Amino acid sequence: MFGLIGKMRAARGQRDAVMDVLRESTVALPGCLSYIIATDPVDADAIWVTEVWTDQASHKASLQLPEVQAAIARARPFIAGFEFQVETHPVGGFGLPVPEKGG
Amino acid sequence: MFGLIGKMRAARGQRDAVMDVLRESTVALPGCLSYIIATDPVDADAIWVTEVWTDQASHKASLQLPEVQAAIARARPFIAGFEFQVETHPVGGFGLPVPEKGG
Numbered sequence: 001m002f003g004l005i006g007k008m009r010a011a012r013g014q015r016d017a018v019m020d021v022l023r024e025s026t027v028a029l030p031g032c033l034s035y036i037i038a039t040d041p042v043d044a045d046a047i048w049v050t051e052v053w054t055d056q057a058s059h060k061a062s063l064q065l066p067e068v069q070a071a072i073a074r075a076r077p078f079i080a081g082f083e084f085q086v087e088t089h090p091v092g093g094f095g096l097p098v099p100e101k102g103g
Numbered sequence: 104m105f106g107l108i109g110k111m112r113a114a115r116g117q118r119d120a121v122m123d124v125l126r127e128s129t130v131a132l133p134g135c136l137s138y139i140i141a142t143d144p145v146d147a148d149a150i151w152v153t154e155v156w157t158d159q160a161s162h163k164a165s166l167q168l169p170e171v172q173a174a175i176a177r178a179r180p181f182i183a184g185f186e187f188q189v190e191t192h193p194v195g196g197f198g199l200p201v202p203e204k205g206g
Contacts, residue, residue, distance in 0.1 A: 003141050005108055005151065019194065026197045034137065034198030036155060038106050038191035048108060048191045050153045052139060052198070088141035088151045091122065094129045095137030095155070095198070 002056040003088035014078035025071030031058020105159040106191035111150045117181035128174030134161020
């Protein structure tokens with residue numbers, strides 16, 4: 001699996017506008033297993049996004065989908081920048097869909 | 104919801120021993136919506152854990168469960184430290200259980 005943990009910074013006071021776009025545009029995408037959007041209790045303009053994909057190719061392909069490109073375009077005016085992003089390799093845990101065997 | 108994003112460092116060469124304990128002990132716990140364990144492709148002794156709970160009290164209560172205390176005791180000898188931990192307030196996304204209304 002392929003994972004991303006990222007911290008996005010909204011333009012001052014625009015966090016909820018970004019959150020609204022993220023929530024409205026977060027639907028089942030091919031290969032997406034988890035996409036969780038969170039606020040930060042000590043950083044009012046921050047948004048944490050944690051993602052799990054079946055593989056890196058699925059994540060990369062998602063960025064080309066028309067609905068994802070539209071969401072990026074809608075959110076971009078409200079985003080000041082990205083402060084933190086790490087790639088991870090999720091191996092398991094609780095709350096992910098049960099993997100198909102032999103996939 | 105209550106979330107945690109944390110980076111744990113295993114003692115050198117002991118990452119997989121920690122991962123094994125985490126995976127074996129990661130079961131459905133009251134209030135746990137997601138608990139994902141991941142390796143770091145550029146940091147061989149690191150483990151990322153991302154958690155979503157219904158609320159902070161559920162997370163706190165989980166630490167007192169016998170099975171969780173047993174897992175902590177088993178993993179502790181292989182853990183060098185915790186490098187990074189942030190609390191988040193997950194608000195939605197994809198891949199979480201559908202919330203009950205009025206909860």
